Amino acid sequence: MRRRPFTMQDLLDNGEAFGLALLVHVLIAASLFLGMRWSFERHVPQGTVIQAEVVDVSKLVKERQEERAAAEKARQQKAAEERTRQEREKREAAGKAAAEKRAREQAEQQRQQEKAEQARHERERQQQLDALRRQQAEQRERAEEAQKQLQALEEQRRREEAEKQRQAEAQRQRELMQQENSSQQQAARASKEAKWIDAVRSVVTQSWIRPPTARPGLSCTVSVRVIPGGEVISASVVQPCNTSDEATRRSIINAVQSASPLPYRGFEDVFQRSFNFKFTYDG
Numbered sequence: 001m002r003r004r005p006f007t008m009q010d011l012l013d014n015g016e017a018f019g020l021a022l023l024v025h026v027l028i029a030a031s032l033f034l035g036m037r038w039s040f041e042r043h044v045p046q047g048t049v050i051q052a053e054v055v056d057v058s059k060l061v062k063e064r065q066e067e068r069a070a071a072e073k074a075r076q077q078k079a080a081e082e083r084t085r086q087e088r089e090k091r092e093a094a095g096k097a098a099a100e101k102r103a104r105e106q107a108e109q110q111r112q113q114e115k116a117e118q119a120r121h122e123r124e125r126q127q128q129l130d131a132l133r134r135q136q137a138e139q140r141e142r143a144e145e146a147q148k149q150l151q152a153l154e155e156q157r158r159r160e161e162a163e164k165q166r167q168a169e170a171q172r173q174r175e176l177m178q179q180e181n182s183s184q185q186q187a188a189r190a191s192k193e194a195k196w197i198d199a200v201r202s203v204v205t206q207s208w209i210r211p212p213t214a215r216p217g218l219s220c221t222v223s224v225r226v227i228p229g230g231e232v233i234s235a236s237v238v239q240p241c242n243t244s245d246e247a248t249r250r251s252i253i254n255a256v257q258s259a260s261p262l263p264y265r266g267f268e269d270v271f272q273r274s275f276n277f278k279f280t281y282d283g
Contacts, residue, residue, distance in 0.1 A: 223275075235256035
């Protein structure tokens with residue numbers, strides 16, 4: 001069992017007990033002294049009478065014991081109150097320490113939460129920055145790709161334009177050649193047609209029997225319809241014609257019919273089913 005430490009109150013209580021014991025011994029000694037003196041005075045010749053009072057020591061001791069008990073009770077009550085106070089202070093100190101601990105823990109938790117929130121904000125900001133950088137990179141890539149496509153389209157346009165110009169120049173050259181060939185062909189055809197008409201005119205003139213009324217300087221247009229092979233279907237004198245002599249006009253028609261079939265072989269490519277030629281007579 002742990003021994004309680006010696007306090008000032010214990011010193012005072014021990015001193016009081018010692019004083020009380022000393023007082024009891026003094027009183028006992030005084031009583032004995034007074035008793036002896038009283039006995040001695042009984043044998044003393046008559047003189048002055050001394051009266052003595054007997055003190056009840058037990059009562060005094062009891063009173064002192066009661067006082068000591070009351071003092072002890074008061075001391076114990078005071079000690080209990082002190083212990084209660086100390087325990088209350090301990091509880092208050094423990095509660096204060098617990099409150100301070102909770103406050104520190106809450107502060108630490110708050111700090112950790114703030115730190116976590118700051119870290120989260122930092123991550124979100126970094127993610128936003130990364131997303132912005134990716135977006136900018138994608139925009140640059142799209143811009144570069146668009147520039148490449150634009151350059152490719154421009155190059156293709158230049159090639160197509162050059163090809164169009166080349167084709168247009170080639171077409172123009174072909175058209176010029178065709179025109180030239182056509183002109184040549186037309187000239188050749190016209191020359192061959194002229195030869196065919198001259199051949200027709202020649203055989204008709206050879207077949208013409210001049211009537212007496214025909215006069216030199218005769219010039220009439222003859223319209224002829226033929227079929228392939230040169231056979232004449234019909235013939236007529238049309239305007240212009242510088243004679244109104246019916247016999248002369250009839251002689252020209254008869255000459256065309258007599259010359260049938262008209263020249264055909266060698267002139268197939270310039271042959272015409274209907275054509276006109278000029279019949280003349282100069283005398």
